[in-house]
Amino acid sequence: MSTGRFAAVLSLARQGFSVGVEFGAHSLEALVGIAETVEESVYEAGSLAGTATGISFALANPPLRTGAFGEVRLRIDGAPVPSDALRARTATAPDWRTASTVSARAPLELAAGVRTEFAVDGDWGPSDGELTVRLELTSIAIPPLVWFEFRDRVRSGGPG
Amino acid sequence: MTAGPAGPARYGPPPVLLTTLSSAALLDGRGDLELAREARGAPGEWGGVYGQLVRLTGPWRLSLVVDGSSRSLPETLVEAGGGSDRWQTRHRWGRLEVAETVVATEEPPGAVRRLRCSLTDGPALTLTLRSRFVPFLLPVLVEGIRPARYRADARPGELRVRQRGYGLSFRSSVAPSRLYANGVAWVGNSREGPVEEFASDHEVVLTPEAPVEVTFLISGGLERSIPDTASSELATGDPIEVADRAERARVAWEARTPIVRFPGAPELERAYALARSALRRLYSAPGDGLVGLVAGYPWYAAIWCRDLAWMLPAVLWLGDFDWAERSIDSVFRFQARSELPLLGGEPGELPMQIAPGPLFLYGTSDTTLYYPELVLRLARHAGRASVPGQWRDALARIAGWGRARADAETGLLRNGGEAETMEIAAGPVARIRYGIDAPDTTIWDSTDRRDHAIDVQVLWWGALRATAELLEGRPGPPDPAGLRALAEQVAGSVTSRYAWPQEGYLYDSLRAGAPVAQLRPNALRAVSAGLLAPETARSVVRRAARDDLTTPWGVRTLSSADPSFDPGTYHDGQVWPIATAWAADAALAAGERELGLAYLTSIARQLAAQAPHANECFRGDREEPFDSCFVLGFSVAPFLTILFERLWGLEVDGRGPRLAVRPAFPESLPRASIDGLRVGTGSARLRYRSGRLSVDWSGGAPLRLETAGGTTWVGPGESAEVDVAAGGSAAPPHP
Numbered sequence: 001m002s003t004g005r006f007a008a009v010l011s012l013a014r015q016g017f018s019v020g021v022e023f024g025a026h027s028l029e030a031l032v033g034i035a036e037t038v039e040e041s042v043y044e045a046g047s048l049a050g051t052a053t054g055i056s057f058a059l060a061n062p063p064l065r066t067g068a069f070g071e072v073r074l075r076i077d078g079a080p081v082p083s084d085a086l087r088a089r090t091a092t093a094p095d096w097r098t099a100s101t102v103s104a105r106a107p108l109e110l111a112a113g114v115r116t117e118f119a120v121d122g123d124w125g126p127s128d129g130e131l132t133v134r135l136e137l138t139s140i141a142i143p144p145l146v147w148f149e150f151r152d153r154v155r156s157g158g159p160g
Numbered sequence: 161m162t163a164g165p166a167g168p169a170r171y172g173p174p175p176v177l178l179t180t181l182s183s184a185a186l187l188d189g190r191g192d193l194e195l196a197r198e199a200r201g202a203p204g205e206w207g208g209v210y211g212q213l214v215r216l217t218g219p220w221r222l223s224l225v226v227d228g229s230s231r232s233l234p235e236t237l238v239e240a241g242g243g244s245d246r247w248q249t250r251h252r253w254g255r256l257e258v259a260e261t262v263v264a265t266e267e268p269p270g271a272v273r274r275l276r277c278s279l280t281d282g283p284a285l286t287l288t289l290r291s292r293f294v295p296f297l298l299p300v301l302v303e304g305i306r307p308a309r310y311r312a313d314a315r316p317g318e319l320r321v322r323q324r325g326y327g328l329s330f331r332s333s334v335a336p337s338r339l340y341a342n343g344v345a346w347v348g349n350s351r352e353g354p355v356e357e358f359a360s361d362h363e364v365v366l367t368p369e370a371p372v373e374v375t376f377l378i379s380g381g382l383e384r385s386i387p388d389t390a391s392s393e394l395a396t397g398d399p400i401e402v403a404d405r406a407e408r409a410r411v412a413w414e415a416r417t418p419i420v421r422f423p424g425a426p427e428l429e430r431a432y433a434l435a436r437s438a439l440r441r442l443y444s445a446p447g448d449g450l451v452g453l454v455a456g457y458p459w460y461a462a463i464w465c466r467d468l469a470w471m472l473p474a475v476l477w478l479g480d481f482d483w484a485e486r487s488i489d490s491v492f493r494f495q496a497r498s499e500l501p502l503l504g505g506e507p508g509e510l511p512m513q514i515a516p517g518p519l520f521l522y523g524t525s526d527t528t529l530y531y532p533e534l535v536l537r538l539a540r541h542a543g544r545a546s547v548p549g550q551w552r553d554a555l556a557r558i559a560g561w562g563r564a565r566a567d568a569e570t571g572l573l574r575n576g577g578e579a580e581t582m583e584i585a586a587g588p589v590a591r592i593r594y595g596i597d598a599p600d601t602t603i604w605d606s607t608d609r610r611d612h613a614i615d616v617q618v619l620w621w622g623a624l625r626a627t628a629e630l631l632e633g634r635p636g637p638p639d640p641a642g643l644r645a646l647a648e649q650v651a652g653s654v655t656s657r658y659a660w661p662q663e664g665y666l667y668d669s670l671r672a673g674a675p676v677a678q679l680r681p682n683a684l685r686a687v688s689a690g691l692l693a694p695e696t697a698r699s700v701v702r703r704a705a706r707d708d709l710t711t712p713w714g715v716r717t718l719s720s721a722d723p724s725f726d727p728g729t730y731h732d733g734q735v736w737p738i739a740t741a742w743a744a745d746a747a748l749a750a751g752e753r754e755l756g757l758a759y760l761t762s763i764a765r766q767l768a769a770q771a772p773h774a775n776e777c778f779r780g781d782r783e784e785p786f787d788s789c790f791v792l793g794f795s796v797a798p799f800l801t802i803l804f805e806r807l808w809g810l811e812v813d814g815r816g817p818r819l820a821v822r823p824a825f826p827e828s829l830p831r832a833s834i835d836g837l838r839v840g841t842g843s844a845r846l847r848y849r850s851g852r853l854s855v856d857w858s859g860g861a862p863l864r865l866e867t868a869g870g871t872t873w874v875g876p877g878e879s880a881e882v883d884v885a886a887g888g889s890a891a892p893p894h895p
Contacts, residue, residue, distance in 0.1 A: 023518060066304040147594065
């Protein structure tokens with residue numbers, strides 16, 4: 001554990017203690033429960049997989065915000081993915097769309113509880129390596145960038 | 161104002177919102193609890209049952225199954241109607257008739273559906289009612305996520321579903337013959353895992369002579385609040401009685417509020433009644449001892465403390481002092497006492513949101529600043545000589561919080577950076593990271609108005625003055641004189657550093673010492689606060705009335721001439737009724753009476769067109785709700801407050817008692833009246849006609865009546881008539 005991470009864990013423990021003392025154990029439990037729900041309900045754990053042309057992964061929910069997104073970007077280990085190498089489809093719009101076709105006039109629509117699959121073309125390292133994937137979405141109604149980042153091991157045998 | 165109303169606004173059929181203090185049911189009125197609404201630019205489904213500010217379900221649908229054929233309730237709809245307490249529909253399918261009543265229930269928090277099924281003629285038949293609902297079980301403050309996994313237990317008389325401390329209970333008066341999970345028959349007992357839908361079949365045999373009633377109830381919220389016993393009998397027993405009780409409570413509440421009349425402006429009078437009714441529907445006592453008002457529906461169905469702060473002045477003018485006091489107390493309970501960067505909290509800061517759990521989150525620059533003035537308002541309206549000691553301690557902490565964010569040279573408060581703080585705090589420890597890159601969280605929280613947004617400075621100035629008054633005589637820091645001096649410094653900085661002579665307006669913010677030349681309605685708050693010289697105030701009001709900022713359907717969040725203007729963007733171009741209310745308030749404060757009335761009339765027209773709801777916002781290029789909650793406290797409460805404070809020009813102080821009346825009625829509004837205005841423990845009746853004011857007073861002590869011309873004393877049970885321009889005698893009567 002790095003010094004920075006150790007300090008962060010200590011700070012977290014101190015904050016948790018403060019919340020418990022000042023606002024009660026129920027509060028601490030409820031806040032932790034919400035954080036865990038969000039963590040577990042967006043990225044489908046284990047869905048990062050190698051495909052014939054690159055990698056794929058799935059989200060069970062939109063990250064924090066629903067609605068129409070006029071821009072979709074992806075970074076893998078910090079490197080931007082070209083928009084014509086990124087495709088997405090949802091349970092309600094099952095045809096693959098390339099990110100380069102997404103715009104304010106033709107947005108990608110994401111709804112709560114609706115699964116979204118992403119496929120990325122390209123060579124992203126060893127088939128069993130770990131990747132940090134960062135998804136960035138721009139809403140057409142509320143500008144600030146919504147982002148979601150996870151790190152996972154690439155499994156073999158994803159959908160083509 | 162550039163033009164009058166743009167003709168009748170076109171809205172779709174209004175959604176149906178049934179509420180209690182602890183629950184809500186959202187539907188489209190066709191029989192099922194489903195409600196498709198545009199949200200954030202895309203279709204979304206918001207129908208279902210809400211309890212304790214937790215969305216219990218997504219859509220909840222019933223279908224009729226006879227001999228293998230089925231029809232949904234909406235497919236068989238014949239007629240529909242109702243109000244805020246119940247919704248009733250009639251359905252027909254061949255010789256089968258169904259009358260449904262939907263009611264939100266307070267205890268247990270949820271919604272009940274009663275179906276009376278009958279046959280017109282012919283032989284008996286077996287009807288299967290199939291119930292299908294999507295479980296949700298997450299507080300509404302978490303937008304856009306439906307949990308992935310649930311635990312379900314089927315036991316006699318109940319299906320219970322749980323998700324991390326939240327739960328729902330599904331009951332019916334006719335036991336299910338079959339259960340389904342994800343469309344597959346389910347034997348019952350317990351299951352755990354992903355669930356898209358629960359369904360159940362309920363069979364009844366009908367004959368023309370024997371109609372059958374079937375009742376369904378979904379209730380819940382916090383799992384620990386759901387009783388183990390079948391205590392839902394009352395709600396399932398007679399939903400009509402439940403609705404009648406809710407209606408009686410609502411009518412009784414309205415009867416205690418002032419009766420406001422404008423004989424020459426029926427649209428204002430009707431808008432007052434509509435706004436008052438909409439505000440009452442937002443009242444919330446969701447559990448865990450919390451009291452407040454929900455910000456709006458459907459996606460802001462939580463207690464947002466900034467929104468609450470905009471609603472409470474109206475609640476006070478409506479005379480509900482107790483609700484205002486309990487609401488403020490609920491917010492103060494969650495004041496941060498130490499650094500909580502993961503929640504965005506700094507010592508002294510008040511929460512952005514509170515919900516049962518209890519759940520709370522900080523991270524705004526402005527929410528905290530509203531509350532000192534709210535406490536002062538409560539003291540004045542209710543006639544409290546002092547505020548509770550724990551509130552005074554909370555106010556002292558608020559002053560400390562603000563001072564820590566204030567610039568030493570200018571006194572100006574720094575806004576922004578909260579989301580970044582939370583991200584930094586969470587980064588090193590989180591396995592999964594997520595966020596919204598909102599660098600700033602003022603009332604327009606989706607745009608960047610750092611470092612010193614003008615309206616935040618007005619709030620800071622008001623908070624300092626209110627805190628100084630409330631802490632007078634309290635031992636220990638902060639020193640009220642120091643707070644007043646700081647308020648003066650802030651006022652000086654506002655007048656000297658925000659002036660924008662080229663526009664005759666105020667800059668929107670200062671960033672790194674340089675003015676931010678964006679034209680937004682937020683500058684109007686400085687006019688309302690009285691911080692500007694009269695001529696400057698009028699200039700600001702007139703500039704705001706030009707058609708780049710003011711449209712026939714209200715005021716934009718940003719001038720259309722600004723390079724970053726986008727008519728579809730929440731805080732960079734959309735029209736917000738609260739911004740229109742600011743414009744009305746400022747115009748009346750600056751003496752632009754006809755202009756102020758025009759803004760109020762514009763809001764009144766919209767309220768009538770949307771009744772019983774009040775949209776959050778509209779596109780900036782046409783009168784079309786976009787990314788808009790269909791009812792929002794922001795859109796009704798400021799309108800109510802302005803009627804009392806600006807149009808009537810009322811100031812109350814029940815501690816005297818004292819009533820100041822400085823009306824701003826334009827010539828086009830020569831008559832007005834208020835019955836039942838609460839001032840402390842007393843009540844006043846006001847009649848205004850062409851400059852003459854009569855006041856009847858029912859309080860226990862003489863009322864000091866102040867008008868522009870002087871002071872008049874009105875004894876208990878007595879009346880007085882004064883010229884509001886000339887005033888009366890200043891001699892107080894003997895008690």
